[in-house]
Amino acid sequence: MKIGCPKETKPQEFRVGMTPNGAHAAIARGHEVLIETNAGAGSGFEDAAYEAAGARIMASARELYAEAEMIVKVKEPQPAERELLRRGQILFAYLHLAADLDLTRDLLKSGVTALAYETVTDRKGGLPLLAPMSEVAGRLAPQTGSWALQKANGGSGVLMGGVPGVRPANVAILGGGVVGTAAARVAVGMGANVTVMDKSVARLSYLDDMFMGRLTTQFSEQAGLTDLLPRTDMVIGAVLIPGAATPKLLSRDQLALMKPGSVLVDVAVDQGGCFETTRATTHDDPIYDVDGIIHYCVGNMPGAVARTATIALNNATMPLMLALADKGWQRACVENAHLQDGLNLHDGHLTYTAVGEALGIETTDIAELISA
Ligand SMILES: NC(=O)C1=CN([C@@H]2O[C@H](COP(=O)(O)OP(=O)(O)OC[C@H]3O[C@@H](n4cnc5c(N)ncnc54)[C@H](O)[C@@H]3O)[C@@H](O)[C@H]2O)C=CC1
Ligand SMILES: CC(=O)C(=O)O
Numbered sequence: 001m002k003i004g005c006p007k008e009t010k011p012q013e014f015r016v017g018m019t020p021n022g023a024h025a026a027i028a029r030g031h032e033v034l035i036e037t038n039a040g041a042g043s044g045f046e047d048a049a050y051e052a053a054g055a056r057i058m059a060s061a062r063e064l065y066a067e068a069e070m071i072v073k074v075k076e077p078q079p080a081e082r083e084l085l086r087r088g089q090i091l092f093a094y095l096h097l098a099a100d101l102d103l104t105r106d107l108l109k110s111g112v113t114a115l116a117y118e119t120v121t122d123r124k125g126g127l128p129l130l131a132p133m134s135e136v137a138g139r140l141a142p143q144t145g146s147w148a149l150q151k152a153n154g155g156s157g158v159l160m161g162g163v164p165g166v167r168p169a170n171v172a173i174l175g176g177g178v179v180g181t182a183a184a185r186v187a188v189g190m191g192a193n194v195t196v197m198d199k200s201v202a203r204l205s206y207l208d209d210m211f212m213g214r215l216t217t218q219f220s221e222q223a224g225l226t227d228l229l230p231r232t233d234m235v236i237g238a239v240l241i242p243g244a245a246t247p248k249l250l251s252r253d254q255l256a257l258m259k260p261g262s263v264l265v266d267v268a269v270d271q272g273g274c275f276e277t278t279r280a281t282t283h284d285d286p287i288y289d290v291d292g293i294i295h296y297c298v299g300n301m302p303g304a305v306a307r308t309a310t311i312a313l314n315n316a317t318m319p320l321m322l323a324l325a326d327k328g329w330q331r332a333c334v335e336n337a338h339l340q341d342g343l344n345l346h347d348g349h350l351t352y353t354a355v356g357e358a359l360g361i362e363t364t365d366i367a368e369l370i371s372a
Contacts, residue, residue: 001325002032004068006061007039010075012283014042014306017073017093019314022321024053031325034058034068043310065089072321074313075300076103087111087347090329092321094118094133096299097344098245098358099272104350108361113329113346117317118270119243120342127242129320129342131178132312136302137267138182138238142171142190144301145234145265148287148294155294156261158233161191168192170231174220174249174274175238176203179267181210183236188214195228225249229257237266237274243344243354245272252276252291260292269297272358330370340366 003026005018016039018026023033033055037047047057058064065071065084073093077085082103085091087110095116097104107114117129127134142160149155149169162168169192173180176198187194188211197220198204204217218224229235229250239246246268255277266278273280277290281297283304288295302309320339323332333340344352349364356363 002069004034004064005072006064007036009078013300013303015074015310016040016043020049020053022314022318023050023055027054034064036064043306082106085110085112096270097355101359107345108348111347114344115342116344121338129316132316133302134178135182136309138179139186140301141183141236141265141267142187145263148263148296169233171234172232173236176207179238234263237268239268239274243352245358246274248276250275255291255293263294266297270299
């Protein structure tokens with residue numbers, strides 16, 4: 001199969017969908033790999049490294065999209081990229097369709113077969129292609145939030161760990177999954193007082209055991225959050241209902257309960273965000289103020305640490321990318337139900353129920369499309 005990896009075009013997105021090692025593995029199995037020139041440079045992988053692996057460097061995205069049978073990339077195709085996709089082509093990338101009607105419509109119109117990293121599952125009920133980036137974004141969240149807490153950025157001027165005689169920041173984390181746990185680890189490490197809220201008592205119990213008293217767990221419900229907000233300096237949004245639009249857990253009215261200059265970091269922004277006042281921002285201009293509360297809502301946080309993130313992402317995506325290339329999407333999905341969970345769109349049909357529900361679009365059963 002001809003596998004194409006374009007340069008990312010989302011603002012300040014420095015990750016790349018395939019490393020030279022990934023290219024080498026695909027080429028060793030008889031596939032052809034096309035890399036857009038400079039696609040890997042932001043992650044420290046120069047064209048020469050791909051050429052040494054046997055890949056062909058393409059001068060433009062247009063030429064690459066025209067030739068490739070499968071496009072492997074990081075972020076959802078931006079409007080100009082969507083025009084280059086075509087029926088019969090496989091797209092393997094983060095898509096987060098439930099939060100983006102225009103993207104979904106454009107991809108349906110293109111007829112592409114799209115598998116979303118974030119809905120591929122594993123035997124343990126996890127999301128193995130989302131998890132590595134959740135680890136990265138979770139670790140970044142307290143770090144970025146503490147920067148936003150600084151006065152120069154509009155924050156309240158609270159130091160995460162405090163100092164002897166002055167209390168540390170209070171951090172509330174909504175959702176104790178991969179992002180929430182990674183965020184808790186860093187926030188606790190910075191010396192903050194951390195509370196994690198989740199709907200899953202099993203998850204809270206796991207966190208309680210793991211952190212051995214170094215954080216507080218709290219069942220996620222409105223009354224508890226309302227009670228916590230006046231004492232909270234930073235809220236990190238890390239909730240997920242796989243594939244679906246994120247529930248809004250914090251309303252605009254509730255912002256008035258917080259101290260001026262407190263910070264909201266909505267990591268879940270890519271699925272729509274868990275605060276009513278969330279609007280997606282970019283690394284170019286990451287924060288904004290609503291009613292005196294500083295919001296950070298960047299949908300591609302790991303792009304800021306592209307080298308680490310690209311390698312971590314490729315470690316997870318490469319085996320499935322190779323399965324799609326070796327077998328084609330139909331056989332690969334029939335033989336691997338967890339990969340099949342990644343299928344969101346095929347030939348103008350939406351196949352992912354939670355996305356259909358979020359956007360009011362009818363879905364088609366995958367089984368009908370696979371046997372067709
Ligand atoms: N902005 C960015 O750059 C990135 C964003 N993400 C996003 O972060 C979000 C979280 O991802 P993960 O931690 O990997 O998901 P996860 O599935 O590991 O964790 C989600 C947690 O939310 C909990 N939850 C569900 N409903 C809840 C509610 N009403 N209240 C409290 N908790 C609730 C679940 O029980 C689960 O423990 C996703 O939207 C993901 O796409 C992930 C990586 C990068
Ligand atoms: C998960 C995701 O969308 C990202 O890492 O950018």
